[in-house]
Amino acid sequence: MSAFETAGAIDCDVHPPSPRGADLLPYLDDYWKEIVTTREVDVLELMAYPERTRPYMRPDWKGDGDPLEQMQRNLLDPLGLEHAILNVVSGAHALFDPYLSTAICRATNDWLADKWLDRDSRLRASMLVPFQNVEAAVEEIERRAGDKRFVQILTLAMTELPLGRRIYWPIYEAAAKHGLPIGIHAGSNYRNAPSHSGFHSFLIEDHVAQPQGFSTQVASLIAEGVFTKYPELKVVLIESGVTWLPALMWRMSKDWRGARIEVPWVKEAPADIIRKHVRMTSQPFDGPDNAEDVAKALDHLLSDEMVLFSSDYPHWHFEGLDVLPEGLSADRMNKILRDNVRATYARLGD
Amino acid sequence: METPVLERPQESAQTLGVVDCDIHPAFSRPDQLLDYLPERWKAHMRDYAVRTANPLLGTLPYPRLTPGNGMRRDSWPPNGGPPASDLAFLQEQLLDEHNIDFGILQPLAAGSMAFNQELGAALCAALNDWQIDKWAGPEPRLRASICIPQEDVKASLAEIDRCVADGRFVQIAFPPRTLEPCGRSRYWPIYEAAEHYGLPIGLHTSAFGYRPNTPSGWTSFYLEEHFAASNSLQTVLSSMILEGVFEQFPKLKVVLVEGGFSWLPSLVWRLDREWKRMRSEVPHVKRPPSEYVRENFWYTTQPIEEPEVNRHLLDILRWIGPDRLMFSTDYPHWDFDDPRFAFKVPLTPTERSAIFRDTAIELFGLK
Amino acid sequence: MSNTPNSTREKRPAARHVVARVDEIAPGTSKLVHVGSRQIAVFNVAGEFLAIANRCPHEGGELCKGKLVALIESDEPGVIRVSRHGELVRCPWHGWEFDLRTGKSWCDPARTRVKSYDVAVEQGASLIEGPYQAEVYKISVDEEYIVLEL
Numbered sequence: 001m002s003a004f005e006t007a008g009a010i011d012c013d014v015h016p017p018s019p020r021g022a023d024l025l026p027y028l029d030d031y032w033k034e035i036v037t038t039r040e041v042d043v044l045e046l047m048a049y050p051e052r053t054r055p056y057m058r059p060d061w062k063g064d065g066d067p068l069e070q071m072q073r074n075l076l077d078p079l080g081l082e083h084a085i086l087n088v089v090s091g092a093h094a095l096f097d098p099y100l101s102t103a104i105c106r107a108t109n110d111w112l113a114d115k116w117l118d119r120d121s122r123l124r125a126s127m128l129v130p131f132q133n134v135e136a137a138v139e140e141i142e143r144r145a146g147d148k149r150f151v152q153i154l155t156l157a158m159t160e161l162p163l164g165r166r167i168y169w170p171i172y173e174a175a176a177k178h179g180l181p182i183g184i185h186a187g188s189n190y191r192n193a194p195s196h197s198g199f200h201s202f203l204i205e206d207h208v209a210q211p212q213g214f215s216t217q218v219a220s221l222i223a224e225g226v227f228t229k230y231p232e233l234k235v236v237l238i239e240s241g242v243t244w245l246p247a248l249m250w251r252m253s254k255d256w257r258g259a260r261i262e263v264p265w266v267k268e269a270p271a272d273i274i275r276k277h278v279r280m281t282s283q284p285f286d287g288p289d290n291a292e293d294v295a296k297a298l299d300h301l302l303s304d305e306m307v308l309f310s311s312d313y314p315h316w317h318f319e320g321l322d323v324l325p326e327g328l329s330a331d332r333m334n335k336i337l338r339d340n341v342r343a344t345y346a347r348l349g350d
Numbered sequence: 351m352e353t354p355v356l357e358r359p360q361e362s363a364q365t366l367g368v369v370d371c372d373i374h375p376a377f378s379r380p381d382q383l384l385d386y387l388p389e390r391w392k393a394h395m396r397d398y399a400v401r402t403a404n405p406l407l408g409t410l411p412y413p414r415l416t417p418g419n420g421m422r423r424d425s426w427p428p429n430g431g432p433p434a435s436d437l438a439f440l441q442e443q444l445l446d447e448h449n450i451d452f453g454i455l456q457p458l459a460a461g462s463m464a465f466n467q468e469l470g471a472a473l474c475a476a477l478n479d480w481q482i483d484k485w486a487g488p489e490p491r492l493r494a495s496i497c498i499p500q501e502d503v504k505a506s507l508a509e510i511d512r513c514v515a516d517g518r519f520v521q522i523a524f525p526p527r528t529l530e531p532c533g534r535s536r537y538w539p540i541y542e543a544a545e546h547y548g549l550p551i552g553l554h555t556s557a558f559g560y561r562p563n564t565p566s567g568w569t570s571f572y573l574e575e576h577f578a579a580s581n582s583l584q585t586v587l588s589s590m591i592l593e594g595v596f597e598q599f600p601k602l603k604v605v606l607v608e609g610g611f612s613w614l615p616s617l618v619w620r621l622d623r624e625w626k627r628m629r630s631e632v633p634h635v636k637r638p639p640s641e642y643v644r645e646n647f648w649y650t651t652q653p654i655e656e657p658e659v660n661r662h663l664l665d666i667l668r669w670i671g672p673d674r675l676m677f678s679t680d681y682p683h684w685d686f687d688d689p690r691f692a693f694k695v696p697l698t699p700t701e702r703s704a705i706f707r708d709t710a711i712e713l714f715g716l717k
Numbered sequence: 718m719s720n721t722p723n724s725t726r727e728k729r730p731a732a733r734h735v736v737a738r739v740d741e742i743a744p745g746t747s748k749l750v751h752v753g754s755r756q757i758a759v760f761n762v763a764g765e766f767l768a769i770a771n772r773c774p775h776e777g778g779e780l781c782k783g784k785l786v787a788l789i790e791s792d793e794p795g796v797i798r799v800s801r802h803g804e805l806v807r808c809p810w811h812g813w814e815f816d817l818r819t820g821k822s823w824c825d826p827a828r829t830r831v832k833s834y835d836v837a838v839e840q841g842a843s844l845i846e847g848p849y850q851a852e853v854y855k856i857s858v859d860e861e862y863i864v865l866e867l
Contacts, residue, residue, distance in 0.1 A: 055627050158565035165570070166794075194565045196527045196582040201534070201593060204628040208588045208621055209565070211613075212581040216564035219574045225794030241620050246657070247612040251577040254656045257775075257824045258684065258812030259415050259573045264791035266573075269824070271658055286620040288669070296665050297616075302658060316627060415812050423809030424782040686810055691776040 006323065007080035009337035010348065013185075013238050013281045013310035014075065014084040017067050018045055018091075019111050027110035032103045044091030044104065048158070048188035048206060051089075055203075058316040068119055075313045076122055078321060082338075083348060084313075085151060086116055086125040087185055087238060093156050094189035098133035105130050106140055109150070117149045124348065126154035126183050134167060138174045145178040151347045152181050152236065157213030158188030164220030169229065176230040179346040181279070184217055186210045186239035211244040218245075218278055219252060225265040227277050234344055236279045239312055241286035246300035249274050275303045279344050281310035282324060282336060284317045291327020298332070308344060309337045366703065367451030368689050369710035371650045372554070372607055372678035373444070373492070375455055375485050376435040383459065386476035386483070394469060402463045404558040411558070412572040416684045425682035433682035437489060444681045445491055448689050451707070452716045454493050454520060455481055456554045456607060462499050462524050463556070471505035474498055478513050486518040493714065495523035495552055500532070503539050510543050520714040521552040521605065526582040527559030533586075533593030541599045550603035550648070550713055553586055555579035580609035584617055587647060591621065594634035596642045603713060605648045608680055612655040615669040618643050644671065648713060650678035651705065652687040660694045672701040676710040732866070739861040742766070745803060749781040752865055759863065760785060760817060762803045766863055767817040769806065774822075778810035786814065788823070 021042035025033055035041065045051050061074050076084060092104040105128040112125045127150045129137035144150050153175050155163065163184070175182055186207075193199050194209050214237050227233060237245075249271035256263075256270055266273070287294045298307070311323050324333060342348055377383060384392050405411055414420030418433055425443065427436035434440055445453060457480075461473030474497040481494040496513045498506035506524075513519050522544050530536060532553075544551050556579070562568045569575045583606040596602060621639035629635065649670070657663050667675070679687050689706060697705065710716065736750040742761040749771055750757050756771035758781035771781050788801040805814045805823060814823035 054630075160567060162564055162566045162569060162574075188565060192562050192565055192567050195531060195585040196559050196561055196563065197529065197531045197585055197589070198561060200531060200589070202631055204624050204631050205531070205588055205592050207624050207628070208592070208617070209585065211616070211620070212578075212584060213565040216566060216569070216574065216578055216581070219577065220564075220566070220569065223569070223571045223574045225791075228792070229794055241616065243616040243619060244613060246662075247610070247616065247655070248577065250612060250655055250657050251580075251610060251653075252573070253658070254653070255573055255576050255685075257822075259571075259576070260814065260824055261786075261789045262415065262571055263573055264789045264797060265794045267792075284623065286616050286623055288615075288619055293665075293669070300657065300662050300665070416809075422778075423784065424779060684810060684812060686776075688776045688778075 005333070006321070006337060008082045009079065009309055010341040011075070011079070011081050011084040011311050011313070012236065012308045012341060013283065014071065014086055014313045015051070015315070016071070016086050016088065016112075016116060018043075018051060018088055019108055020044075023111055023115075024104065024107040027107040027114075028103060032107070035100065041100070041104070046089060046091050046094060046187050046189070048190060048194070049089045049186065050203065053203065056315050058314055061314040068116060071313065072120065075311060076120070079311075079323070081122060083122050083124050085345075086112060086123060087154055087183065088112065088126075088128060089154075089156075089185055089187050090128055092128055092130065093159070093187075094191075095132070098130060098136070101130040101132050102136040102140070104128075109140070109144060113147065113149070124149050124151045126150070126152040127180075129153055129171065131155055131159065131168065131171070134170050138170045141171070141174040141178065141180070145174075145180070148347050148349060150180075151345045152183040154183045154185055156187045156189060157184055157210055157217060157237075157240070158192065158194055159217075160189065160191040162220035162224075163217045164222070164224030164226050166224065169226070172226055172230050172233055176233040179232075181234040181236050181344060183236045183238050184214065186213075188213065210239070211241055214240040215244065215248045218248060218274065219270075222252065222266060222270050222273050223263050225263065227273050228265045228267065234277055234279065236281065236308065236344060238281045238310070239284060240280055241284060242280050242282065242307060243286045243297045245274070245278075245280065246297075249301075271302075275301070275306065279306050279308050279340065281308050281312070283310045283312040285325050287325050291325075294325050294327050295329075298328075304332055304335050305340050305343065307336045308341045366707055367449045368677060368706045369716065370444070370448070370450045370453040370679050370681070370689075371605070371676045371710055372652060372680050373440075373453045373455050374434055374458055374680070374682065375440070375481070376432050376682075378431045378435040383473070383476050383480060386479045387472055391469060391472040400460050400469060400473065401465045402460050402558065403465075403560050412569075412575045414572065414684070420684050421682045422684055422686050437485065440681070441489065444679065445489070448679070451491060452493060452710070452714075453491055454495065454552075454710075454714065455485055456495055456523060456552065457481060457497060458554065458556070459497075461497055463527075463559070464499070467499060467502045467505070470499040471502055471509065474509055475512070478509065478519070482516065482518060492518075493520040493716065494518050495521050496549070497523050498540065500524035500537060500540060501529050503537065506540050507543055510540075510547070510549075514547050514549070519549075520716065521550045523552045523554065525556035525559070526553040526586045526606075527556050527561070529560055531585060531589035531593070533589030533591070533595050535593070538595070538598065541595055541602050545599040545602045548601075548715070550605050552605040552607050553583065554607040555582060555609050577610075580613060583609035584613060587617070587643065588621065591639045591642045592632055592635055594632070596646050597634055597636060600645075602646055603648070604646055605650065605676070605713070607650045607678070608652060609649070610653055610655055611649040611651070611670060611675060612657070612666050614643075614649065615666060644674075648674050648676055648709065650676050651692065652678040652680040653685045654687050654692040656694070663693075663695045667701065672697070673704050673709055675705045676713070677706045734865045735862050736865045737863045739863055742863070745785055747781045747785075749779070750865070757865065758806075759865075760806065762817065767804075768865060769815060769817055769820060773808040773810065773813060773815075775808065775811055775813055778808045780806050780808055780815065782809040783807050784809070
């Protein structure tokens with residue numbers, strides 16, 4: 001793809017290197033400074049999302065020096081991006097202590113604002129909130145909502161409880177109120193094994209299993225009636241692979257016709273609910289090799305409003321600047337690169 | 351956006367009979383299986399019952415939407431007993447009515463998931479004897495599955511050896527929600543035996559298992575649980591391929607039962623994409639995963655996928671290959687598929703005969 | 718006493734068929750009747766007769782074997798309203814709910830519809846006899862027949 005085609009596009013999934021303990025210290029109070037230092041709360045990389053491993057860094061993007069400068073050089077400038085949304089896939093989701101996780105989330109958000117958003121006006125970010133501590137999560141949302149550069153709330157595809165559960169509803173209420181989509185990002189906090197048969201032997205197996213997490217989170221949000229309760233709420237599935245979703249739409253709509261009386265607050269076919277409320281970032285794209293079948297796979301969604309452009313920088317999904325699969329029509333590309341993103345993230349404004 | 355209209359069901363002329371790859375026979379009374387147990391286990395069952403990961407004895411934790419734990423309302427035999435417990439009524443309502451030449455039994459009883467592994471082995475043996483005695487013996491159209499207690503590999507091998515000489519057993523069966531991902535080498539002796547005897551392994555989605563039904567814990571509702579069962583089949587496929595099972599046992603045949611199939615093309619694209627970048631993590635996987643999928647896996651059709659635009663099903667069929675799908679009814683469950691009406695897309699005669707008959711006949715060696 | 722439920726009429730001139738006696742179908746139960754080549758399920762809903770094509774448009778399950786149910790609705794998770802007791806039938810196979818008055822599938826009213834037929838309860842011998850052959854009993858003008866209009 002050329003810079004001309006991507007000029008003004010919005011990249012919905014970009015990863016700064018995760019902050020370490022030392023990076024967060026300036027944003028912690030005396031107590032938490034002490035805890036983080038003495039108890040060595042330092043590297044918060046998820047086992048399920050191991051950024052130090054080979055697939056998570058494209059070789060020609062590796063380098064020393066200022067990570068923001070590298071991001072500008074590798075991605076923001078060559079693609080001519082209007083905005084990029086920073087997602088820190090943080091180990092904060094995996095901590096057990098409800099207060100420590102809150103402190104880490106807050107400090108990470110402060111670090112993002114200070115070290116990233118303040119330094120490049122194109123940048124936007126997802127905020128971290130502690131799902132382990134719903135009250136504190138709501139407080140953080142309220143605290144942060146005034147900064148419009150935070151455009152989303154981030155959580156994981158594999159969590160402690162299915163995301164539709166009532167216990168999380170105060171988070172969704174606050175999110176809907178402030179126009180913040182819930183970003184569900186690939187990964188797990190390993191509170192539950194990623195599969196019915198436990199933990200996988202290999203990282204590649206873990207990766208392959210991610211759609212199982214995404215599909216069951218979407219199903220939970222629908223079945224529990226989260227979209228009935230919060231009709232303004234949107235959900236963005238980040239790094240899910242895209243082409244798995246129609247199978248869920250078909251299957252859940254089919255089952256709903258017979259099981260409707262169990263969940264009568266689900267008033268429309270799940271496929272229709274998904275089209276209204278669920279979006280997906282474009283990378284990685286699990287697609288066939290040929291353009292005709294890619295188009296067919298996207299046709300199955302029965303909507304051109306669902307896919308949002310992303311690079312998943314700096315992870316290794318494409319060569320050069322070939323950020324989108326081959327063979328998309330100009331109209332589809334335009335929607336993916338810009339229109340769908342703006343329609344999803346109202347806080348991008350302008 | 352097109353508003354699809356549900357098409358009128360098209361009656362299809364079946365001159366040759368159908369093969370039904372998923373029938374669930376039932377006990378005519380709750381203690382019927384005890385008749386096939388040695389005294390030691392009869393007494394155990396009376397005194398201690400069978401213990402599994404199902405948290406409730408009796409009511410299902412996700413109660414079904416129809417009586418009998420999810421049966422067709424019209425499947426209660428007129429002579430009494432639960433659905434699919436009466437051979438005569440099953441012959442009439444299923445085999446004769448739907449022109450079924452061969453039906454493959456999947457008993458779905460608790461033997462394979464019993465916590466008490468010795469008991470589990472005994473129950474599996476009893477189940478296998480019951481299948482022949484009450485079903486595949488008296489009814490020549492029926493075929494049986496060798497149920498094995500897969501966590502106890504030694505007992506599984508013994509049971510396979512015990513049953514394999516009886517040609518009415520056409521596959522080995524165990525549930526996909528195994529204690530470890532089933533590609534692990536611990537289970538390989540079972541695959542060795544299956545390959546050696548030329549018996550496919552049929553893994554049927556199961557209602558309960560050792561671990562939560564999603565990677566985020568347990569669902570609240572049956573609506574969520576029902577489709578999530580097919581995730582366990584995805585795990586079977588990925589695990590077996592990525593652990594190198596088919597490098598070791600290239601002729602092993604695996605049938606994924608009652609998990610649907612519309613998820614398959616995307617999963618295969620994902621496997622191939624990940625393998626291209628990460629094959630150095632799994633050097634024993636010498637070929638692109640899609641090649642093993644094309645050679646070693648088959649899928650039963652029920653519950654038939656129902657895209658919003660019917661003809662999208664044709665895309666799925668062509669991506670999977672119509673020679674990998676085998677028709678099944680899941681009789682007597684509520685989400686039964688009628689062979690006349692299940693497919694709402696036009697199939698070519700070759701596709702139709704492959705799906706409804708030929709592929710299964712060849713795979714299971716049905717005569 | 719005649720019932721005229723709301724349902725669309727056939728375009729060709731209606732023919733009236735006697736399909737059953739009133740006392741053959743107890744409240745809450747159904748009877749499968751045949752009119753020409755059509756299979757029709759006639760339900761007694763608290764004394765009112767409603768008739769629907771027997772074959773579910775989904776996969777052909779027999780609605781006459783389905784369960785009569787109420788309408789269950791909700792606008793808020795966990796808060797349920799129940800109304801119209803017995804006026805819907807659930808297909809005995811996949812559980813699709815059909816409104817006996819309109820034939821509409823509750824889940825996809827715009828997409829899926831079973832034909833519902835006008836049913837009236839009529840008196841006596843002036844009716845055209847349909848395939849349902851009245852028993853060879855003496856018929857008095859007081860007896861009530863269920864008559865189907867097609």
